[in-house]
Amino acid sequence: MKSMDSFVGEFEKAEWSEISKTIISADRCKIERALDGEGAGGLEDLAALLSPLANQEYLEEMAQLAHQLTKQRFGKVIRLFAPIYLSNECNNICDYCGFSMGNQIPRKTLSNVEILREIGILKKHKFEHVLLVTGESSKKVGVDYLYDSIKVLNEYFANVSMEVQPLKEDEYQYLISAGLHAVLVYQETYEKKSYAKHHLKGRKRNFDWRLNTPDRLGRAGINKIGLGCLYGLTQDWRTDSFFAAMHLNYLEKRYWQTSFSMSFPRLRPCEGELNPVVDLKDRDLVQLLCAFRIFNHELELSLSTRESPTLRENLLPLGITTMSAGSKTNPGGYAGNVESLEQFSISDERSPHEIQEMLRSKGYEPVWKDWDSSYQCLAKTLPKDTVLLDKADSKILAVS
Amino acid sequence: MSGNTDSLKLGDFEFDSRLFVGTGKFESGQLFEKSVSASGSQMVTVAMKRANPNAQDDSILDFIDSETIKILPNTSGVRDAKEAIFVARMAREALQTNWLKLEIHPDPKYLMPDPIATLEATKELVRDGFIILPYCHADPVLCKKLEDAGAAAVMPLGSPIGSNQGLQTKEFLRIIIEQSSIPVVVDAGIGAPSQAAEAMEMGASAVLVNTAIAVSSDPVAMGDAFGKAVKAGRMAYLAGMGKVSKKATATSPLTSFLS
Numbered sequence: 001m002k003s004m005d006s007f008v009g010e011f012e013k014a015e016w017s018e019i020s021k022t023i024i025s026a027d028r029c030k031i032e033r034a035l036d037g038e039g040a041g042g043l044e045d046l047a048a049l050l051s052p053l054a055n056q057e058y059l060e061e062m063a064q065l066a067h068q069l070t071k072q073r074f075g076k077v078i079r080l081f082a083p084i085y086l087s088n089e090c091n092n093i094c095d096y097c098g099f100s101m102g103n104q105i106p107r108k109t110l111s112n113v114e115i116l117r118e119i120g121i122l123k124k125h126k127f128e129h130v131l132l133v134t135g136e137s138s139k140k141v142g143v144d145y146l147y148d149s150i151k152v153l154n155e156y157f158a159n160v161s162m163e164v165q166p167l168k169e170d171e172y173q174y175l176i177s178a179g180l181h182a183v184l185v186y187q188e189t190y191e192k193k194s195y196a197k198h199h200l201k202g203r204k205r206n207f208d209w210r211l212n213t214p215d216r217l218g219r220a221g222i223n224k225i226g227l228g229c230l231y232g233l234t235q236d237w238r239t240d241s242f243f244a245a246m247h248l249n250y251l252e253k254r255y256w257q258t259s260f261s262m263s264f265p266r267l268r269p270c271e272g273e274l275n276p277v278v279d280l281k282d283r284d285l286v287q288l289l290c291a292f293r294i295f296n297h298e299l300e301l302s303l304s305t306r307e308s309p310t311l312r313e314n315l316l317p318l319g320i321t322t323m324s325a326g327s328k329t330n331p332g333g334y335a336g337n338v339e340s341l342e343q344f345s346i347s348d349e350r351s352p353h354e355i356q357e358m359l360r361s362k363g364y365e366p367v368w369k370d371w372d373s374s375y376q377c378l379a380k381t382l383p384k385d386t387v388l389l390d391k392a393d394s395k396i397l398a399v400s
Numbered sequence: 401m402s403g404n405t406d407s408l409k410l411g412d413f414e415f416d417s418r419l420f421v422g423t424g425k426f427e428s429g430q431l432f433e434k435s436v437s438a439s440g441s442q443m444v445t446v447a448m449k450r451a452n453p454n455a456q457d458d459s460i461l462d463f464i465d466s467e468t469i470k471i472l473p474n475t476s477g478v479r480d481a482k483e484a485i486f487v488a489r490m491a492r493e494a495l496q497t498n499w500l501k502l503e504i505h506p507d508p509k510y511l512m513p514d515p516i517a518t519l520e521a522t523k524e525l526v527r528d529g530f531i532i533l534p535y536c537h538a539d540p541v542l543c544k545k546l547e548d549a550g551a552a553a554v555m556p557l558g559s560p561i562g563s564n565q566g567l568q569t570k571e572f573l574r575i576i577i578e579q580s581s582i583p584v585v586v587d588a589g590i591g592a593p594s595q596a597a598e599a600m601e602m603g604a605s606a607v608l609v610n611t612a613i614a615v616s617s618d619p620v621a622m623g624d625a626f627g628k629a630v631k632a633g634r635m636a637y638l639a640g641m642g643k644v645s646k647k648a649t650a651t652s653p654l655t656s657f658l659s
Contacts, residue, residue, distance in 0.1 A: 071615045073562055075425020128452060158452070223479075224508075252509065257479060259508035298509045363427045369452045375483045 006212040007250050014246060016191065019047070020239040026051035031058050035065060039294040046245050049291035050238045059287060066290035066319045069297045078359055079322045079367045080352065081129035081161070082122050085331045086110045086149055090135030092202030096233065096267055096274040099135040101202065108331040109140055112152060117335040119156045125326060125352040128158040128369035131184070133329075136165035136204060143171045147178050154179040158372045161224070165203065166213040172220035179373040184226030185213045186263070190243035194234040194277075214247070218255030223371075225251065225260055226302070231285075232267025232276030241288055245295060261300035261322065264288050268306050268345055282311060286318060293319035305346040309358075312348055316362060325355035406638065408605055410583055411499065411531040411552045413470060417442045418600065419630040420472070420585065421623070422610025423460050431619055433463040439623035443470040445501050445608065448491050449477040472533065474501035480514070481521040488525050500525065501555070503535040511561045515542050519549060526550035535587050538569035543576045543584075554580065555608065557588035558599065562611045564591020567598055577603045593622075593629030600633025601641055 026048040034045035035058065048054060049062060087109035090099040098105070110118070122130060130153060134141045146164060153160045161182035162175070172183070189195050192207055199205045214225050227248055229240045248260055264285060267276040280288075289301060302322040303312060312323070327346055328334050350358070356366045407414040421441045426432040436444060444464060451473075464471060473491035475484045481504065488500050502525065504518050505511040518534050519542065525532050531552045536542055538556040546554050556576055559565035566589060567573060577584050583605035590596050591612045599607050609626050616622035 072564065072611065075611065075614050076427035077425060257506045257508070360428065365427050365429075367450065369450055371449050371477055372451075375449075375478060375486055 006215045007247055008208050008211055010246070010250055011190070011211060011243070014243070016236075016239060016243075019242055020236055023047045023050050023238045023242060024052060026053060028053070028057075034294065035061055038065065038069065039297070042295070043242070043245060043249060046291060046295040047242060049294055050241060050287070052238075054291070055283065055287045059283065059290070062290035062294065063286065063318055066293040067317045069293055070301075070317075070319045070321065073297050074321050076363055077365045077367045078316070078320065079129065079370050080127070080325050080355065081131055081159075081322065082125070082127045082352070083131045083133050083163075083324055083327050083329065084115075084118055084122065084153070085133045085329055085333060086115065086145075087134040087137065087141045088331055089137035089140040090202075091137050091139070092135075092204040093200040094202075094204060095198050095200060096230070108337070109134075109145075110331050112148070114332055114335070115149060115152055118332065119153065121334040123156060126356075126368050127352065129161070129371075130157045130159070131161045131163060131324070133162075134164045136202065138165055138203075141165075143167065143174060147175055150175055150178040150180050154373055158369045158374075160373060161226075163226075166210055167216070169216040169220050172217055172222060176220060176222060180222070181371060181373055182224035182226060182261070183217050183222055184228075184261075184263070185210070185217070186226070186228040186230060186265070187211060187244065187247070188230045189234040190229065190240050190247075191234040191236065198233050198274075211247075214251050215254075218251060218258055222258060224300075225255075225258055226263060227251075227260060228263040228265065230265050230267060231280040232274075232278060235278050237278055237280055237284065237288075241291075245292070248296065248299070259298075259300065261302050262292055263302045263304065265304060265306055268347075285311075286315065289315060289319045305348040308347040309350060313358065313362065316359075316364065323355070326350065326352040406634070408583060410533075410605075415442045415470075415606070416440075417627065417630070418606040418634055419596070419627055420445065420606055420608040421613065422608065423447070424476075424610055425614035426619065429460055429463040432460065432614075435613055435619040435623035436464075436469065437623075438620045439613070439627040441623075441627070442468065443472050445472040445474045445610075446495075447476040448473050448487050448494075451491075451494060470499070471495055471497060472499050472501050473497065474535075475503050476505075478504055479506045480504065481517040481524070484517070484521045485524055485528075488521075488530060489528075492530070498529055499531045499533070501533045501535060513537060513557070515539060518542075519545055522546055522549045522551050533585065538572035538576060540572060540575040540579055543580060547580060547582050551582060553583040553585050553605065555585045555587035558586050558595070559589030561588040563589050564612055565589050566591055566595035567602075570598075570602070573599070573604070574602060593625045596626055597629040597633035597636070600630055601636045603637050606630075 030048035031054045034048045039045045088099045089107050089109055090101050093102050094100050150160050159181050163184040195207050217225050227244055229244050231237050234240045266280050300321050301319045303320045304324045305327040359366045407416055408418050417440045419439055419441045420443045421436050423444055423446050473495050475487045478484045478487055484504050492498055504514045506514050513536050518536055522532050522534050533553045533555055534546050534551050535555045543554045559568040585606045586599040586604045587608040590607055590609050596607045613619050613622045
């Protein structure tokens, strides 16, 4: 679909090479204007903040501003979530992913009982926000499986997000009716040639289908959409990031009742290993985080356990609002399944409790619950006088 | 709560302090408790979206002395009237209070309150026996309609929530205060004690502050500063503010020949 109802139309009007030139050639004047105006110049400011010169000479100023803006909007709190991998089945061949169909690994899709085991462990760790993750196999992990899984997870958690294969608009509506709150769908890269090079087989090869997924989600009325690039697939990470920001801008205007998050995953070693085509340095990651915070003061910025403990702690004040903790990236991983292979290796292996204590020692309050899916589901259906909480429970009601 | 002759009457309560405080964005419950204590506030608002009936620790409620401080649950995060009504009933059951700060913001970016949904939900919840304090735009007509719908107070915004921009809506707040028969609590955007004092000098009944206290480097001192500013502003309002004039008074009147 290339109509005006989707991002593809806008995407095709943008010239990668022109944007790349604008970013590379940004001068002091443009960078300082972006900093003085706290990013009020939108994409033009972002281009300057993503420039090599900003990286070399303005990183500390960017960090200070990003810190101030984040504190102002979000306060001294960090939301915590855990991914819950339900399946590593996948029909795609992607040269960077552990779940890729060509990899000879044990495949696993969790049954309801196995999901309950995972839930039991995550509940002990206090998690209320979970991210359901699968590979992309519409036959083995179809919409009905996802619907049932969301229903089960919703009984135990306040907030369920999802990162699976792109779906149709009516399928998203169906899953939202089960209590789905947010969907993460990273484009991986906005550079079409790189995209084709790394996505070798399967439905994921269809660049436009993936690119229009957030439009379908917006039309379906989802609460939150997560965007991002996977760093390591495309040489020119600055321009790739700029396109992600264009995408965000477009979506924010069109789906004004939806909120957005952005992540900056760097390619990690995995089975069937691909050496990243670009090494995104820590300094570059800092620049990205700060540039996006200055570009969009309200954007949720999320950081996974892909990054090391030391780096995660140092990135905290620069704009991060959400973190995963104690993650396992293989199906059944929390209950101790070691047979199914993980999607990528994690770096920060600290337990959720250790992450909580680390946050407190840094002057941040961990937030375990920040929304309740029952608002969106039950509000529509419950009769007026329904008792919503057991009175005995109300005495131990806690607000974290 | 009061022997004070200038207490604020709201619902069936009287408040000595005209400063209300939000509980979000603080780095810890302990710091929140100390800063509320320093501010002298007697009412704090708590987001139900962060309420967790299962958790047994980490509760901000553990840091609120409900003997001296009234808890005002709020519906922060809801997108429409139905969700707000659902959360209101949940709050009533969970916190055993029929007081509610009603906030409905379908726009997650600037958190602008939805005037239509807010009015609808106010009507429904008042019918259901709630004491409703609706967060709304500084729209004089909307505020009168909320009053007619039975709101216990109106809470118009000074500027976008969390922005610290102060009273950008000053002229409209002035009209709202002039026309209102119920308390007017200026909510959102107050970023400095001087701005809180300004709202009180204009005749606001109270102000609600969160971000400016919570994200300060010293929230306890900032709580104290806001408490004092609100008192000073109120005293100035009661004492009668001098008229502001753009002109100097002429020393050589042009019409003195008539007398």
